[in-house]
Amino acid sequence: MTRLAITINGRALAPTEVRDDLTMNDFLREHLGMTGTKFGCGAAQCLSCAVIIDNPDGTSYTSPTCVVSAISFDGKAIRTVEGHAKNGELTALQKAFIEHFAFQCGYCTAGFLNEAQVLLERLARKPVARDELEKTIAEALDGHICRCTGYVKYHEAVRDVVLADPKRYLA
């Protein structure tokens, strides 16, 4: 057993003892009941289980949780799908996913949402030219598998959010 201290969606959890072989996915879903983070392939291949990890310098990245131990997240701040909407209000990205009918079963959606959110925040720090946008979105979402094949709609949804606020996201 090892002590785990972690901040999730802005809330620091009381340090807790967890088994060394407990995955982060099981910690979220089974220990905390946060089932928005999905378990798909269980082999770091589909990224349906991805969460956001926030660096102290304000940058962020995503990580799978299915094959990663909970204790490796000790001291980290993460965001999950449950942390996006504020006071019941969906983010522009979440609304765009719905407006585009980007998902069907929704199993991949939390992973896509987290990845796209990381991309938006990166673009806000470092905008790209309009003619680089399609490639930038495609590269960011690459690696996320959707068995219901919503790839194009996810891409279009992210593009809509960027184009709705070009001063923020585009150079």
Ligand code: FES
């Ligand atoms: S469930 Fe983690 S990558 Fe597929």
Ligand code: FES
């Ligand atoms: S919406 Fe079903 S796997 Fe993507």
